[in-house]
Every structure is written in C-alpha cells, then in structure tokens.
Amino acid sequence: MINSNFMLKGLMSVLFASLFSMSAFAAFVGPGATSIQTITAKEALELADDSKVALQGTLVKQTAEEHYLFKDQSGEVMVEIEDEDFRQVTVTPEDNIRITGEIDKEWTETKIDVERIELIK
Numbered sequence: 001m002i003n004s005n006f007m008l009k010g011l012m013s014v015l016f017a018s019l020f021s022m023s024a025f026a027a028f029v030g031p032g033a034t035s036i037q038t039i040t041a042k043e044a045l046e047l048a049d050d051s052k053v054a055l056q057g058t059l060v061k062q063t064a065e066e067h068y069l070f071k072d073q074s075g076e077v078m079v080e081i082e083d084e085d086f087r088q089v090t091v092t093p094e095d096n097i098r099i100t101g102e103i104d105k106e107w108t109e110t111k112i113d114v115e116r117i118e119l120i121k
Contacts, residue, residue, distance in 0.1 A: 036100055040074035044112060049105040053112060056098045056120065059091055070099065070112070078111040080104070089117050096120040 036054040044053050057072030059079075070079045079099060091097055101114040 038098065041070060041072045041077040042074035044077055044103060045075075045110050047103050049103055051103045052100070053103060054098060054100045055112070056096065058093055058096060060093055067111075078109060079114050080111055081114040081117065085114055086117060089119060091117065091119070 036052050038054045038056050039047075041055060041057065044055060047053065055070065055072060055077075057070055060069040060071045060076070062068050063078070066080055066082055068079050068081060070077050079101070081099075096119070098118045098120055099112065099114045100116045101112045104111050104113045
C-alpha cells in the first residue's frame with residue numbers, strides 16, 4: 001500500500017513546481033517599470049558585451065542546434081535560443097517576433113543570447 005503522506009508530498013512538489021514555473025512568465029508593466037528599448041540588429045552588433053537588448057524582426061533559419069539567423073530592416077545577427085526559451089511559442093520565418101536577451105561578444109562573432117520570444121501580431 002502506498003503511503004498517503006508520501007503521495008501528498010509528491011503532489012505538493014509538483015504543484016509548487018508548476019506555480020513557480022508559471023511565475024517566470026509574469027512581469028510588472030506600469031509606472032517605474034524598467035523596459036528595454038527595441039533596437040535594430042545593426043545597432044545591437046555595436047553594443048558592449050552583456051548589454052540588454054530587444055529586437056523586432058524574423059528568424060530566417062536555424063544554423064545549428066539552438067542557433068538561428070535573425071533579420072530585421074537593418075540587417076542580420078546570429079541569436080542563440082535554448083529550447084526552453086521558446087516557452088511553447090511556435091515561430092516560422094513568416095512570423096514577426098520580438099526577442100529580448102543580451103549581447104554575447106566572442107573573438108570571432110557577436111550574437112544575442114535570447115531570454116524571451118514574443119509573437120507580434
């Protein structure tokens with residue numbers, strides 16, 4: 001027979017994890033909220049490492065696992081998007097999106113580590 005106390009603890013753990021993960025999608029919008037201004041791909045390429053950025057455009061294609069080519073009216077930039085950062089959003093090359101993340105400057109390239117993706121309608 002399964003211990004009901006054990007089952008209750010397991011259920012509580014699952015419930016807590018679900019609530020905690022849902023709170024990651026929330027944000028404050030209102031007076032005093034800090035927001036990231038949307039810039040272009042060209043501007044992003046000139047920013048310092050670890051700068052917070054937001055861009056609006058399209059994902060043109062996937063170039064490697066978790067690596068994509070992002071394009072807007074100013075040009076293109078490589079972006080890295082981990083699977084969990086899609087947060088159940090399906091994106092095609094025809095979709096207009098807004099990405100937020102931070103600049104990752106390496107010796108040979110600059111890319112954006114994406115933290116959030118939003119479909120723009």
